[in-house]
Amino acid sequence: MNKQKISMISELIAKNELGAVIFFRPDELVMTLGYRPYWGLSVEVCFEGNDPILYVPALEPDLRLPKDITVKRYPWGETSSDPFEILYGMIAEDIKKYGSNSKPISLVKTVGNTSPCILSGEQPPLPTDFVDNLMKVSEAGYKDVEKEILDLYNFKTREDIEGIKLCNKVAGIGIKAFYDSLQAGLTEAEVSAKMEYAVRAEIGNDGVLYASGFAQVQSGINGADGGRFNWVTGKKLEDGDLVMTEFAVVVNGYWADITRTGKVGTPTKEDIRLHEAVKKAQDDALSLVREGAIAEDIHNAAQEALDKEGVGKYFTHGLGHGVGFRYHDPGIRIAKGNKEALKEGMVITIEPGIYDSSFGGIRIEENVLVTKNGCEILSKFTRELKGD
Amino acid sequence: MNKQKISMISELIAKNELGAVIFFRPDELVMTLGYRPYWGLSVEVCFEGNDPILYVPALEPDLRLPKDITVKRYPWGETSSDPFEILYGMIAEDIKKYGSNSKPISLVKTVGNTSPCILSGEQPPLPTDFVDNLMKVSEAGYKDVEKEILDLYNFKTREDIEGIKLCNKVAGIGIKAFYDSLQAGLTEAEVSAKMEYAVRAEIGNDGVLYASGFAQVQSGINGADGGRFNWVTGKKLEDGDLVMTEFAVVVNGYWADITRTGKVGTPTKEDIRLHEAVKKAQDDALSLVREGAIAEDIHNAAQEALDKEGVGKYFTHGLGHGVGFRYHDPGIRIAKGNKEALKEGMVITIEPGIYDSSFGGIRIEENVLVTKNGCEILSKFTRELKGD
Numbered sequence: 001m002n003k004q005k006i007s008m009i010s011e012l013i014a015k016n017e018l019g020a021v022i023f024f025r026p027d028e029l030v031m032t033l034g035y036r037p038y039w040g041l042s043v044e045v046c047f048e049g050n051d052p053i054l055y056v057p058a059l060e061p062d063l064r065l066p067k068d069i070t071v072k073r074y075p076w077g078e079t080s081s082d083p084f085e086i087l088y089g090m091i092a093e094d095i096k097k098y099g100s101n102s103k104p105i106s107l108v109k110t111v112g113n114t115s116p117c118i119l120s121g122e123q124p125p126l127p128t129d130f131v132d133n134l135m136k137v138s139e140a141g142y143k144d145v146e147k148e149i150l151d152l153y154n155f156k157t158r159e160d161i162e163g164i165k166l167c168n169k170v171a172g173i174g175i176k177a178f179y180d181s182l183q184a185g186l187t188e189a190e191v192s193a194k195m196e197y198a199v200r201a202e203i204g205n206d207g208v209l210y211a212s213g214f215a216q217v218q219s220g221i222n223g224a225d226g227g228r229f230n231w232v233t234g235k236k237l238e239d240g241d242l243v244m245t246e247f248a249v250v251v252n253g254y255w256a257d258i259t260r261t262g263k264v265g266t267p268t269k270e271d272i273r274l275h276e277a278v279k280k281a282q283d284d285a286l287s288l289v290r291e292g293a294i295a296e297d298i299h300n301a302a303q304e305a306l307d308k309e310g311v312g313k314y315f316t317h318g319l320g321h322g323v324g325f326r327y328h329d330p331g332i333r334i335a336k337g338n339k340e341a342l343k344e345g346m347v348i349t350i351e352p353g354i355y356d357s358s359f360g361g362i363r364i365e366e367n368v369l370v371t372k373n374g375c376e377i378l379s380k381f382t383r384e385l386k387g388d
Numbered sequence: 389m390n391k392q393k394i395s396m397i398s399e400l401i402a403k404n405e406l407g408a409v410i411f412f413r414p415d416e417l418v419m420t421l422g423y424r425p426y427w428g429l430s431v432e433v434c435f436e437g438n439d440p441i442l443y444v445p446a447l448e449p450d451l452r453l454p455k456d457i458t459v460k461r462y463p464w465g466e467t468s469s470d471p472f473e474i475l476y477g478m479i480a481e482d483i484k485k486y487g488s489n490s491k492p493i494s495l496v497k498t499v500g501n502t503s504p505c506i507l508s509g510e511q512p513p514l515p516t517d518f519v520d521n522l523m524k525v526s527e528a529g530y531k532d533v534e535k536e537i538l539d540l541y542n543f544k545t546r547e548d549i550e551g552i553k554l555c556n557k558v559a560g561i562g563i564k565a566f567y568d569s570l571q572a573g574l575t576e577a578e579v580s581a582k583m584e585y586a587v588r589a590e591i592g593n594d595g596v597l598y599a600s601g602f603a604q605v606q607s608g609i610n611g612a613d614g615g616r617f618n619w620v621t622g623k624k625l626e627d628g629d630l631v632m633t634e635f636a637v638v639v640n641g642y643w644a645d646i647t648r649t650g651k652v653g654t655p656t657k658e659d660i661r662l663h664e665a666v667k668k669a670q671d672d673a674l675s676l677v678r679e680g681a682i683a684e685d686i687h688n689a690a691q692e693a694l695d696k697e698g699v700g701k702y703f704t705h706g707l708g709h710g711v712g713f714r715y716h717d718p719g720i721r722i723a724k725g726n727k728e729a730l731k732e733g734m735v736i737t738i739e740p741g742i743y744d745s746s747f748g749g750i751r752i753e754e755n756v757l758v759t760k761n762g763c764e765i766l767s768k769f770t771r772e773l774k775g776d
Contacts, residue, residue, distance in 0.1 A: 038617055040500075059616045077616070110516040111500035112428075116508065119617075121602035121636035121643075122715040123511060128498040128534065146516065189591035189599075197585045203577035204622010211577075214509040228447045228465070229426055229507075234592010248509035255509075327510040 001068045004157040005032050006052060012152075013048040016145045019103035019138045020095050021046045024126075025114035026253070027325040029054075031152060034159055035066045036210065036253030040117030040124030041076055043134075045091055047099040055087055064209060084127055092137045104143035107134060108150065115255065115326045118210060154331040155345045156324055161369060163254035164324045164347055165378055166207060168367060171249040171256040172381040174199045174213050178247070179387025182262045184239045188217040191243070192232045199249055207252075214248040214327075219264075223361025227316040227353060239265040242385075244353075244361045248327045256379065257323045257349055259365030263385040274354065275385050277309035278362050281352040282383075285319060285334075289350070289368060289375040295338040302352040303336075314354035323349050323367055346370040347378070389456045392545040393420050394440060400540075401436040404533050407491035407526045408483050409434045412514075413502035414641070415713040417442075419540060422547055423454045424598065424641030428505030428512030429464055431522075433479055435487040443475055452597060472515055480525045492531035495522060496538065503643065503714045506598060542719040543733045544712055549757060551642035552712045552735055553766055554595060556755060559637040559644040560769040562586045562601050566635070567775025570650045572627045576605040579631070580620045587637055595640075602636040602715075607652075611749025615704040615741060627653040630773075632741075632749045636715045644767065645711045645737055647753035651773040662742065663773050665697035666750050669740035670771075673707060673722075677738070677756060677763040683726040690740040691724075702742035711737050711755055734758040735766070 009032065013021055023044040029035050032044060033054065038061050046052040054069055057076035065071055074090060076083040095101055109131050117124060127133075135142040156164065177198040181191040192215040199213030216230035220241040225231065230246035237243060241264045249256045261278075263271055281302040288298045299319040306312040318335030321328050324347045332338075332346060342348070348370065353363025364383045368375040382388060397409055397420065411432040417423050420432060421442065426449050434440040442457050445464035453459055462478060464471040483489055497519050505512060515521075523530040544552065565586040569579040580603040587601030604618035608629040613619065618634035625631060629652045637644045649666075651659055669690040676686045687707040694700040706723030709716050712735045720726075720734060730736070736758065741751025752771045756763040770776060 038619075061613065061617050061619060108516065110514060110518070111498055112502075112511040112514050113499070113516070114511050116504065116511065118619075119602075120504065120508065121638070123500040123502050123504065125716070126498060126500050128496060128501070130498070187589070187592050190589045192591075193585045193588035196588060197581040200581035200584060201575070201578045203580075203620060204575050208622070210620075214507075225449070229449050231426075231449060232591060232598075234596075250509070328513070 001033055001052070001066055002031070002157055002159050005152065006046065008152060008155070009046045010048050012145065012148055013046065016106065016143065016148070017103055018106050018143060018145070019101060019140060020099040020105045021149065022105055022107040022134055025108065026117045027115040028108070030253035031325045033066045033069065034163065034253065036118055038118045040119065041126065043087065043091065045094060050098040053094055053098070055090060057083070084130065084133065088133050088137055095138055101139050103138065104140040105138045106143050106145045106149065108146050115250065120212065150330040153322055153325055153329040154343065156347050156369070160254070160324060163252055164256065167249055167251035167254040167256045168378045170199055170202050170208060170211055170251045171247060171258050171379065173202060174215065174247060174249060175258060175260055175381050178245050178260060179262055182237065182243055182264050184237050184264050186237050187234050188219055188222070188232045188237070189234055191217045191237070191245070195245065195247060209252050211249070211251045216246040217243060218361055219243040220360050221357060224355050224357045226361030226363060227355040237264050242271060242360045242362060244363055255324055255327050256367055257327055257365065258367065258379050259351055259353070259363045260383060261362045261364060261385065262387060267385045270359070271385060273309070274311060274359060274362055277306055277311050278352050278354060278364055279383065281305035282350055282364055282366065285350050285352065286366070286368065286375060289342065289370055291342060291344045291370060291372050293342045295332060295334045295340050295342065296336055298334050299336055306352065306354065311354050314356050315352060316355065317353070320349040320351055323347055342370045344370055344372050389421055389440070389454055390419070390545055390547050393540065394434065396540060397434045398436050400533065400536055401434065404494065404531065404536070405491055406494050406531060406533070407489060407528060408487040408493045409537065410493055410495040410522055413496065414505045415503040416496070418641035419713045421454045421457065422551065422641065424506055426506045428507065429514065431475065431479065433482060438486040441482055441486070443478060445471070472518065472521065476521050476525055483526055489527050491526065492528040493523070493526045494531050494533045494537065496534050503638065508600065538718040541710055541713055541717040542731065544735050544757070548642070548712060551640055552644065555637055555639035555642045555644045556766045558587055558590050558596060558599055558639045559635060559646050559767065561590060562603065562635060562637060563646060563648055563769050566633050566648060567650055570625065570631055570652050572625050572652050574625050575622050576607055576610070576620045576625070577622055579605045579625070579633070583633065583635060597640050599637070599639045604634040605631060606749055607631040608748050609745060612743050612745045614749030614751060615743040625652050630659060630748045630750060632751055643712055643715050644755055645715055645753065646755065646767050647739055647741070647751045648771060649750045649752060649773065650775060655773045658747070659773060661697070662699060662747060662750055665694055665699055666740050666742060666752055667771065669693035670738055670752055670754065673738050673740065674756065674763060677730065677758055679730060679732040679758060679760050681730045683720060683722045683728050683730065684724055686722050687724055694740065694742065699742050702744050703740060704743065705741070708737040708739055711735055730758045732758055732760050
């Protein structure tokens with residue numbers, strides 16, 4: 001249980017005069033309990049002052065359930081009658097007991113828009129009326145404080161940061177596999193497969209209970225699409241290709257989102273000029289990151305650095321976003337027009353990139369922790385074209 | 389576009405006096421168009437008699453969009469104003485033009501409960517009021533025909549079967565990697581990583597546009613949990629372990645769901661007895677599969693075969709389910725108490741399994757196509773303990 005986050009939720013409940021706040025999306029459970037559900041069918045109910053209660057399906061693995069919280073099982077997978085009806089009843093009763101039945105509950109209503117559960121080949125088999133039913137577990141109904149709940153993603157506690165650091169460490173092993181694979185003749189898919197292999201094989205090492213990588217690889221002309229989407233094909237790497245990887249990694253429920261660009265063969269002068277321009281844009285942006293910095297100023301610093309090198313027109317997306325509980329957290333966006341100020345404890349990406357059919361795609365993406373006077377780079381591995 | 393499926397939807401629209409049926413979940417788009425969305429933000433609207441229209445976000449890859457259907461783009465990723473408002477407006481207008489605005493629309497309401505989109509590290513960033521808004525695109529509102537829509541998953545057309553066969557072919561390459569990895573000293577995670585590698589590296593070969601594997605591996609005592617959940621840990625395989633893999637594979641949007649059990653070292657007499665019992669249960673069940681067979685009869689045949697060998701009490705789950713558009717399709721369940729009859733064109737799993745701490749877990753899972761007079765096994769690779 002993440003005590004600091006749970007106490008923030010308790011304050012949110014008091015301030016909004018709620019009976020309880022309900023979480024069920026996999027990333028919400030990571031954020032509040034450090035627990036990534038297996039089936040994606042677990043529900044957490046938070047109260048003002050009292051400890052939260054976690055409801056899990058009967059088939060949920062016992063291992064790795066959070067240990068410092070009341071866990072109740074409902075008979076999903078074990079009964080032919082409707083296990084969800086039983087679940088709603090259990091929650092309604094506990095809200096009466098530990099929260100307040102005369103105040104409304106709140107929750108984020110979407111079932112999608114989340115990180116996947118561990119069984120990530122499929123999203124949770126939640127019934128279509130699941131959210132409708134949760135909205136009725138208090139007699140006082142539902143109150144919308146969605147924005148405040150989503151704001152919780154912006155702040156990372158000490159435990160969260162530890163989890164994100166471990167994830168970045170594992171991501172670094174995948175990035176090493178990327179640089180080691182920049183050989184003419186391998187396909188983009190093979191490079192992706194080697195990166196994902198490196199991450200997956202880490203399970204069991206140094207506190208890594210669960211790990212998956214999602215590697216996209218675009219080489220040569222395919223990189224020109226990299227500002228719109230990231231992809232992987234059977235194209236073979238050719239000598240002279242720039243190769244860009246977009247790499248999402250999840251370890252124990254915490255996420256990293258890394259991009260690197262490498263070169264097959266010897267970089268040309270023009271490769272080096274373009275790559276240095278992107279590095280400079282990243283450095284200029286990073287030099288501004290600290291508590292109180294305005295999001296759009298950071299974006300604009302990167303834009304200006306790219307403009308100076310004459311490649312600003314190839315930078316077609318926002319500079320960054322929150323990361324850690326998801327591949328892309330809800331909350332802060334580092335983008336043109338956003339006048340929000342950064343806060344200590346945010347973890348954000350800084351990812352300038354340029355894309356054109358004349359050279360392909362070049363993006364470098366770091367994950368950084370915002371501190372009072374600056375930032376800490378969590379993705380501390382090489383960003384050079386040749387990986388050293 | 390899957391013409392046979394589209395014509396079934398047209399009939400469903402006529403029969404229920406609907407203005408249109410709307411699909412947006414990734415597996416729905418595979419089922420009706422053979423198209424797996426990249427961002428998970430694509431919406432398809434089907435009308436009576438007229439061809440469907442597909443709405444995709446501006447950033448959707450052009451490559452691999454379905455070619456024989458009208459595709460319209462809405463400005464997601466390209467505008468600072470709300471792109472979804474624009475999308476709802478476009479749909480409302482087209483329903484007036486090609487469907488009927490005086491009849492209600494229908495759709496499956498859950499955003500989750502679906503296969504992932506290609507960007508599978510994260511589920512689609514759909515707004516929380518997405519479904520609510522889709523329900524209002526016709527002036528006549530919404531009508532619930534969810535059961536009939538979900539029934540569409542039960543029938544696989546010729547194109548679907550081709551897609552599922554290709555997926556099974558790729559899954560077989562992963563299963564070969566499984567058998568090749570049954571060596572003492574490798575971790576469960578490394579076996580999983582090798583299987584997932586084998587699938588991923590197939591991209592670009594023989595019509596494989598996109599492929600991912602999700603391999604769970606349970607060895608020795610860990611297999612005893614295999615009837616409740618499948619998992620992967622850092623445990624090393626040991627000589628004498630039975631090793632069970634649960635393997636989901638997606639190729640171009642179509643799914644296979646395979647289980648095999650292998651042995652590290654030489655199988656004992658008891659291993660062979662137990663494994664033969666599971667094979668016999670599978671064969672007895674398969675011998676009944678055909679158009680018109682009753683689901684629970686097939687389940688019971690497997691149960692009886694296991695009972696005869698004295699291991700029936702270790703069989704703790706249903707025998708099978710629909711598969712192909714998802715890892716577990718909605719629709720038919722091959723389970724105790726289900727008196728539904730199989731239909732030609734269904735693709736189902738047949739997966740007897742036994743689990744106990746005395747031996748671990750043994751399950752064998754095939755994917756089969758139901759035909760008029762029997763079935764065709766799509767997962768035609770070895771099911772033997774030593775892989776040959």
